[in-house]
Amino acid sequence: MNYDVTIIGGGVIGCAIARELARYRLGVILLEKECEVGFGTSKSNSGIIHAGHHSATDTLKGRLEWAGNQKWDSLCAALGFGFERIGELTVAFTPEERATLERLLTSGRAKGVSGLEIWEPARLRREEPNLSHDIIAALHAPTAGVVNPYEACFTLIESARANGVHVAVDYRVEVLSRGEDGWTVKGTGPDVASRFVVNAAGIFADKVAAMAGVGTFRIHPRKGEEYLLDKRLRGFVKRIIFPLPTATSKGILVIPTFDGTLMVGPTAHETEDRSDITTTLPGSDEVFESVRRVVPGISERDCIAEFAGLRAAAEGEDFIIGPTAAKGFINVAGIQSPGLTAAPAIAEMVAEILADEGMDMVARDDFVPAVPPHVRFATLPLDEQVRLAGDDPRYGRIVCRCEHISERETVDAIHRGAHTLDGIKFRTRAGMGRCQGGFCSWRCMELLARERGVPITEITKRGGGSWVIRRREDGEKP
Ligand SMILES: Cc1cc2nc3c(=O)[nH]c(=O)nc-3n(C[C@H](O)[C@H](O)[C@H](O)COP(=O)(O)OP(=O)(O)OC[C@H]3O[C@@H](n4cnc5c(N)ncnc54)[C@H](O)[C@@H]3O)c2cc1C
Structure with missing residues (x-):
């Protein structure tokens, strides 16, 4: 597989970069080791778009915090996240x-x-x-705001995908090697070749940089x-x-x-x-x-x-963003708080770095900025809810009672990419309420199995070995 750019890591930073690069006539692939994007630090944070005055002006963090802050309104208007x-x-x-x-x-x-x-x-x-x-x-x-950070990741990548970016999940990058024409990336999927590699691997960014022979910092x-x-x-x-x-x-x-x-x-x-x-x-x-x-x-x-999350702090406490001694290898590392806030500004900065490093950045005239709007059934007025349930009875079947999430929203989430219980939870809020999934987990599993056409024993909470139930062995007592 040959690309112009490989992005390693599908947190909010990798997803924002993927969507930003989707504006250009480039071949881009994003590789993520988890089963869905946004399952690292980007879903385990305070969800604040910081006001802009927290970090010192003479730091990269300080500059990008305020620049990023100002980009969230237009991003939200296009992508519809909370x-x-x-x-x-x-x-x-x-x-x-x-x-x-x-x-x-x-x-x-x-x-x-x-x-x-x-x-x-x-x-x-x-x-x-x-x-x-x-x-x-x-x-x-x-100027401070709150955002649903996981929704931001999901919709950023949905938009990137719709505009031609390839995404490979369950792909752990293990080896990077540089040849005459660029990089070869090897890992738990097919080899990927690209001119540039962008390291957005969060708390593992130092390990990925070391794979490229530029392990000059420690997280x-x-x-x-x-x-x-x-x-x-x-x-x-x-x-x-x-x-x-x-x-x-x-x-x-x-x-x-x-x-x-x-x-x-x-x-x-x-x-x-x-x-x-x-x-x-x-x-x-x-x-x-x-x-x-x-x-x-x-x-x-x-x-x-x-829950708990891990900040990817680097020595010096500032972001580390820029080209390295390894030609074509760009670090976007040390992205601790306010990394979520700064993400859209970081993505633009990476596009500028790629242009400076010799990438031909030709804007696409067919870039579609918006994704189809999501229905948030629980937030609609009653007459609108009744109308929707009349049009599609799945809106009338409530899957999550605490958060009032309908079967139709759950099915939509699955068709938009959710393939685990957490994937549904972070897209719809099913399982986030007072009973924490006691009521809806089984229903979500049934819908996942039905819509994906897989046995229910294959459904996991968050990928890997996080199965929820297993088939009883022959002769095993209940
Ligand atoms: C408790 C807490 C609260 C915070 N609150 C805020 C806040 O309110 N506002 C704010 O602006 N910021 C906040 N932050 C910071 C913010 O969450 C981070 O800056 C941001 O999420 C970093 O995104 P990322 O994409 O760099 O990292 P991640 O989301 O961790 O993404 C990196 C991705 O790389 C993948 N990866 C790693 N190694 C490999 C590999 N070898 N191959 C393939 N994939 C790989 C990982 O699986 C992961 O998905 C907070 C952080 C924490 C921990």
Whole structure:
């Protein structure tokens, strides 16, 4: 298989790059080791489109955070994933902390971040009555938003595919070799040849760079635990609430997610284990103690689900984006927070790098930016729901009772690429509610088996060996 560009890694960065390159007359393939795109760090984060003022202006992170922030409205308009600018508040408890807010305000304004202002206690009480009354001021940033990050990945890749990008999942890249004409990529699928290789392998980007002979940096993963709260708390806090940032983290936050669930977290602890996505009791204690100081009414008793993600931190703490000593091998590494925010700007930067490195970037005149809109049945007015169910009875059959997800939406998700329980969950929200899949998992499995024409024993939670049921052996007792 011969291509112009091979992208290694199908997180939000690889998917955004794939869609950006789909604008040009190029042969592009994306290789992802998991069974679906977006199953790495890109689905295990806080889902915040950061306001733009967090990272220092003299860093790549700082520049790309604000540039990326401004691209999410048009991306959402084309792709239809969940995204809303709900704004954020960084809170101060002491006069010293208030002075830090003033510094953040000044540096944010210098960067061009719009709408920043300090709110005094009276305004805070009016706008966010459930915040601690010990808070003496807050920096309001209306440019911050929340996004469903997995939906962003799925729709970015759907758009890239529709515009000619090839995608190979369950493809782990194991060997890279350079010949006269470019690179040969070998792994758990057919060999791939391409002129350029873009390394967007997240927490494994250092390993992939080493395969290309340019292992000049090391990723030291930093784990973040997050806790999702029951929808009973919907509206308890309307904006994303930040404490003051530390040197390595933006702190433990309260996040009203796009779908209305409150989320609290993340922690920030170094780990050597790149497979460690466990949550822990000390992590939970740290999160809830920290959050209660800011929003006293939040309790661990409201927690319905928890997860952890690994930030791909590199030495120096900045993004590493650019060509390397290995001709045609481009790193997009060290993409820790605010990598999600910056993703669309990173994708444009990679296209510019490819042009600088000699790739002939001819724009396609038949690029289709939008994907077909998704129906979100639960959010529609009743008369519209009745009309849809009249047209297609599958809208009238509810698969997930907690989130009100219909059979038709589930089937659509399968036809758009979901082939695991998590693939359905992250596309539709079936299984994300209070019962965490207790009711709908079996129904989703039946639909997966039916629509894919495979035995139900083949259905997995998230690919690999994550089977949910197995066939009873002959003679085995129930
Ligand atoms: C707890 C937490 C909270 C965060 N919150 C935010 C936030 O609110 N806002 C924000 O802007 N950022 C946030 N971030 C950062 C953000 O999630 C990341 O910057 C972003 O998801 C990185 O995307 P990626 O594509 O580089 O990595 P990934 O999503 O990890 O993608 C890399 C992909 O490469 C694949 N891969 C690796 N090795 C190989 C190989 N050999 N062959 C084939 N494929 C391979 C992996 O399977 C993976 O899918 C947070 C991060 C964490 C951990």
